[in-house]
Amino acid sequence: MNRKRQLDIEKIADSVRAECKVTDYGIQNIFEAAEKLGYRVIRYPLGNDAPLGFAIIKNADRIIFSNSSSILSREIFSVAHEIGHHKLHLSEQGLTLIKDYDFNNRDEYEVEANYFAACLLMPVEKVNSFIRLELNEKSINKWTGLDIARIQTVFNVSYDMALIRLKSLGILNDAVMEKLKLEKMEKTTSRLLKVINGNIDLCKATEVKRVPAEYLEWVIFNYNEKLIPIKSLEAALNYVDLKVEDLDLSQEEREEDESFDDLLRVMD
Ligand SMILES: [Zn+2]
Incomplete structure (x- = not known):
């Protein structure tokens, strides 16, 4: 990726933050932010493989x-990365699916989406002002895992992502990065987060199961209008651990198929 492309991607990431009205250092809730941008966000625990x-x-x-079987900080990164693919690579006339x-x-698209996610989650200005104002310009040679845990909590990222981003911004050098990596191995991230009262949930x-409310309403509407068979309704509800009996619906046989099924199939 050349410098021009990097700067273009950085601008797009900045405009996404502006559109979501992010004023904090990090994005508090990337899932809501993605919905604000107009994306339908589906979270489901597909397992680790x-x-x-x-x-x-x-x-x-x-x-x-996004696969909610990943640890939360990685799931947050996934959503940021997928926003990147939407902004940079997908189009109604061309490519419509990236898994x-x-x-x-190291594909071009993947490198670009990762770069977008890094700019979106940890913009250079925000990282610099955090170091200046919150870490009081502490010299990097004195940084410990606790400083990384603070950065993690504020930017809602994984320990590793924080290190990689700080390194690529030229803030950490190899020696300090290695020291901080070792510290993580010795102490584990959740213990570091606990010490600073940080966000251990990261x-x-x-394992969240979440489908946009409009999808379920739409499936139920189609079922009520006799446009889809009960098995399609069941498949859609099963996705979020609901059963047809949980809803107060009539139970007639339906024939036709519809596209929520297709969507579920894409997920398989
Ligand atoms: Zn990708």
């Missing part, structure tokens, strides 16, 4: 799927 995230354009919807199994792929998987 499954994809981490997808970016999809389906009909008129732009969808972000991510890991974020170590180290756990949420």
Whole structure:
């Protein structure tokens, strides 16, 4: 990626933060932010061997799927990365689906989406002002894992992502980075976070199941209008641990299929 492209991506990430009215150092809730941007956000625990995230354009919807079996800080990164694919790579006329199994792929699109996520979650100005104003310009040679844990909590990122971003911004050098990596191995991130009363949830998987309310309303509407069979309704509800009996609906047989099913199939 050349410098011009880097700067373009940085500008797009800045405009996304502005659109979501982010004024804090980090983004408090990336899932809500993505919805604010107009994406349909679906979170589901697919397990650890499954994809981490997808970016999809389906009909008129732009969808972000994230696997909530990942620890929260990684899931947050996935959503930021998928927003990147939507902003940079997907289009109604061209590519409409990108599946991510890991974020170590060196393809051009993957490098760009990772760069976008880093700019979105940890913009250079915000990182610099945090170091100046909150860490009181502490010399990096004196940094410990606790400083990284503070950065993690404020920016809602993983310990590793914080280190990688600080290194790429030229704030950490190799020697300090190695020292901080070792410290993490010795103490584990959640213990570091506990010491500073930071966000320990960042180290756990949420296993959240969440589908936009409009989808379920739409499926129920279609069922009530006899446009979809009960099995499609069941499949959609099963996705969020609901049963047809949980809803007060009539139970007639329906024939036709519809597109929520297709969407679920894309997830499989
Ligand atoms: Zn990707």
